[in-house]
Amino acid sequence: MLSRLVLLSASSLKGSGPIGAGVVQATRCLRTSSQSLAPVPPLPEEGGKVRHGIFPEEFFQLLYPKTGVTGPYMLGTGLLCYLLSKEIYIVNHETIYALTIGGIIVYCVKKFGPGFAEFADKIYEEQLAKAEAAKESSISILAKSIEAEKKEQWRVEGRGLLFDAKRNNVAMLLETNMRERLHMVTNEVKRRLDYQIALQNLHRRMQQEHMINWVEKSVVSSITPQQEKESIAKCIADLKALAKTSQAQAAA
């Protein structure tokens, strides 16, 4: 935060006056951050380590070699006592108020700090998740289109088989059709020939019947009544004779 003030004043100092450029060059060895802006340097994961919420850990490490663990605390206590005893800092009503609001701030930070940090982290997680989701969706879309393309290529390979099968199908249909037609033709021809045969048979039968009728008629008409009486008398005599023989046979 205060580094922003430094940056603002430093950038104005660079261009100003005769000593500006000299200062820039002379202080080059004191600069600690990277001097280029690309690639963007990553933000640190954790904030600076602090002790008791305000004092940076580096201060304690700075004093550790000379004064040990209790050094900074002794420094703080001594400073406070000096300020109070020399009346550089006077205890007045503002001190009471400072203690009150200090207590309230500490209480709020302790109570709501973790919740606040969780909320902030959740915002970050959501942002990251959105970006990840966009990336994942585009990756999956591309993978699906790759799969579809591969399938199309496989289909193209099978095209020859498909055409052969189709060709076979068509040939079979043609064959079937031709056989059906032959069958039909054969049947038709047979029908016509059968008709002719039936016609001839009819003719012959009619001729036969006509002849038989004519013969019968002429025979019947040729029989005279005299002949008829003679044949009937002969038949009766034969029958009597037969009757006598059968009677004899039956008696024997």
Add this chain to the structure above:
Amino acid sequence: MTVTLFDQFLSPTLFKMPLIAIALVSPWLLHHVVTTRFSSERLLSVKKVSVSALTKHIFQPLGPLGHKWALMFVSLFMFLITLNVLGLLPYTFTPTTQLSLTFSLALPLWLATVLIGFRLDPTRALAHMLPQGTPPLLIPVLIIIETISVMIRPLALAVRLMANLTAGHLLIHLISTGVFLLTSMMPMTAILALALLGLLTLLEIAVAVIQAYVFVLLLSLYLLENV
């Protein structure tokens, strides 16, 4: 470094050099610079979310003409809330306790809303002087009353903010003086007064945030009437 009751309201000076410019500008150092990073650290991401939520809340009723004021209002809100909340720390100077600051913020903005209203649709802007459905007998009186109420708005905005903060700070100082003096004489009363001071401080934190919000909300309402 004796601090009287009125020292907190003096414009800060260092060897007779006025420091008011630093007092007004240095709170901005506490706000993050807008970065082009994809994701920022915790405070900045929460600030982004809360500022966008506030913007949506204030500017939803306003139309597209009102959205031009978004930057103005949101930066005004951030300015006021930072000044107010920082002023709650001990030994700090709160610029918003000076009527000069609050009035110089309220008057131009209110006047801008009124002038925009008269420029865009003078009939409708004048019609605001008379609410709907007033009985005819009251019309002359009501016109005068409504005009006065419109004219008093900038003063009301300025004094509301200034008086709330000044009163709060004064009360805090008085009660903490009381606690300070009572600790030697009547410790139990001092403890009660300390409890009161704690509650008052909580109230003052709330007031600091709410007054900034109310200032900006009222200005957006005046804009809504006129835009």
